[in-house]
Amino acid sequence: xxxxxxxxxxxxxxxxxxxxxxxxxxxxxxxxxxxxxxxxxxxxxxxxxxxxxxxxxxxxxxxxxxxxxxxxxxxxxxxxxxxxxx
Numbered sequence: 001x002x003x004x005x006x007x008x009x010x011x012x013x014x015x016x017x018x019x020x021x022x023x024x025x026x027x028x029x030x031x032x033x034x035x036x037x038x039x040x041x042x043x044x045x046x047x048x049x050x051x052x053x054x055x056x057x058x059x060x061x062x063x064x065x066x067x068x069x070x071x072x073x074x075x076x077x078x079x080x081x082x083x084x085x086x
Contacts, residue, residue: 002026003084006038010076016042045072
């Protein structure tokens with residue numbers, strides 16, 4: 001089982017947050033599916049996912065999506081996904 005803590009941040013304050021849980025180990029080739037589920041839960045558009053985003057999450061346990069990563073202009077400063085270690 002793995003957990004991801006997703007936070008929408010504006011002006012250094014958390015506007016919305018969500019804990020995403022899934023059985024099994026994280027499969028990085030499925031990361032876009034996890035991101036889509038998280039964004040649906042937060043009711044926001046899904047950002048563009050690059051290899052660097054996946055590498056940052058795999059190596060550091062965190063990834064940040066800035067407004068430039070979205071095709072639409074979001075109403076927040078960043079979307080942060082953090083790994084919750086069990």
